[in-house]
Amino acid sequence: MSEYVSNVSSGASVGKVEKKIFTIEAGFEVACGRRLAPIDIAYETYGELNSEKNNAVLVLHALTGDSHCAGYYSGEDAKPGWWDIMIGPRKPIDTEKYFVICSNVLGGCMGSTGPTSEDSETGKAYGTNFPVLTIGDMVRAQRRLVDFLGVDRLLCAIGGSVGGMQVLEWSVRYPDRVFSAVPLATTAKHSAQAIAFNEVARQAIMADPNWNGGDYYDGRRPAQGLSVARMVGHITYLSDESMRHKFDRRLQDRCDLSFNFEADFQVESYLRYQGNKFVERFDANSFLYLTKAADYFNLENSWGDGSLMAVFSRAKARYLVVSFTSDWLYPTYQSKQMVQAMKKNGLDVSFCEIEAPWGHDAFLLPNERLDRLMGGFLDRMQAEYAEEAGNAL
């Protein structure tokens, strides 16, 4: 495996990796009260768990991500995992120091049980017979995986966006199992505007006749609806400024306006491309379930009396909270609200709003500041965790 050199860090690639499946044979009960028959959780690990078992870092993926956050499955892969710039030897999440775990969320379509999976009762794909899940359900399934991997307490849980919601949920649901937590570009409760965008995306899918009430696995897939849904989402991942930089009003492969309904502008062509590409890799029902889980996410109601103060009175983690100036999907004020509640509870919190024009997507893009924050925070956490363990002896 040749050395992978990113723009920002001088780290290497974790190299060839493998997707594994962890099965909870006894089944799994979810928040709505339904019980799923045996469930699979697809996961990957990089680096080695040390003998003290205090170097495990759980990485949580965003809405449509997967367990493949670093490295390559084979030499033919066009691209590495989705956060390869962050994870690897001598990268900020350094796999020479840390044992990195990443799993596909329950309800996803990248190897974990979700609406595309076979319902043992019917022998057919669940479709919309799959239960509506919560972020809490995803985290409970992840906990079982972490148990299975022999990790009592995570050194750190890290994730952005919907992955950040999982980070927050971990830290509040399992305070004794998370030494530290890094919620990036996220929120403690999904706002009305964020729900609105998700609802439009869902309506686009459900308006596609091929969706057929979710029962489409034997026929044509709701590709057009899913494509529109992805286009809506994509706008929210960028920013006015980044779209102006990236596209402005430049025309796509033409010298003049078409005066028809073809894609005149690069931004239109880009969105259509993103929509079509997404359809090849993602399942429409899974998109419905994952957006719904994000919309349901509200730490205040799940763990408090309606206040973030009460929520974080449960928590014990050291936090690094990061927001980005141009992120209008989960704006900085939402991070500040949680930071305030964490601080009032006497928790160890570092907060940073990173200046970046790229909108919500910024957390996934090369960013020296983020790299330094992440690397520095993990170093400190590793030292403090070891010290705490030493004191406890």
Place this chain on the structure above:
Amino acid sequence: MSEYVSNVSSGASVGKVEKKIFTIEAGFEVACGRRLAPIDIAYETYGELNSEKNNAVLVLHALTGDSHCAGYYSGEDAKPGWWDIMIGPRKPIDTEKYFVICSNVLGGCMGSTGPTSEDSETGKAYGTNFPVLTIGDMVRAQRRLVDFLGVDRLLCAIGGSVGGMQVLEWSVRYPDRVFSAVPLATTAKHSAQAIAFNEVARQAIMADPNWNGGDYYDGRRPAQGLSVARMVGHITYLSDESMRHKFDRRLQDRCDLSFNFEADFQVESYLRYQGNKFVERFDANSFLYLTKAADYFNLENSWGDGSLMAVFSRAKARYLVVSFTSDWLYPTYQSKQMVQAMKKNGLDVSFCEIEAPWGHDAFLLPNERLDRLMGGFLDRMQAEYAEEAGNAL
């Protein structure tokens, strides 16, 4: 007619009004080079044109508006025209002083010729055989109406959003025919982000199989696609803050989450309602054409050498430019860009950014500040126009 008292102004209603049709019998050539057979322009007028013919105010409607901007068609009307809070006796656009004209844009579906109109060549509705129009085409048709009404020079052209684009186009295309201009909550060129939202809306319509390439007038209409398109638009008319005030995470007619794909939240229910209501009154093809015209809007390319400086070197109008703090569809910086170019050209410009949490929609909502600005500006314009006419004698 009983006195209509608004929250803000103490004015009255213009009372019973009537939609009229102005026909350009000779046909009308549009920017793309196509020639339309006779075209209709639906319009309404309120107040009286004075003998000097110097009190005409042209009101331009936004994307999906119509000619009915004030008063009632009949006593049974549930609501008055769309800008009744602004237009009427002793209201900011005072129909005791001004002769107000408002027409439905060419390409619309509220009485003016558009894709729903019969194509005399085929005897069927134009559908997507209608030519793609520009804001300039709309304004050229409006000029013909203004000619017909005997007005050589408008006292003022006023409009918000896409109506504001028409205001700008009027002032640059016909500098000698516009004494003053009030572009509200608008932009001199549609941004990549604004194009992106429109493109998603169009894709939602075109993804609906009932759209049928635009040929649906004999069959089922693309209601679901149009509804999704409207939902997308609606989010851009509000703001994060206004949605939090209006809906936050409140549930709709339920005590707990549904754990299915019904509308759990008020914001979802609101959007679905807006989508469904819109379908009853608007035509999907017309929506395609009007959004495309907005996307094509770019004063810099149409009237300049690529700079706003050159654009406004043509203009002679006195301007009142208004933006709103929470309008993220046409943010204040876009108004400032045009104000800067107007000022550098030595034009008489008043600019105001109004503090309002309601997003882009703010220009349509009751606002004392806007009322005072508008009323004061028109008073001053009326005096200056009369003075100028006096000096010219």
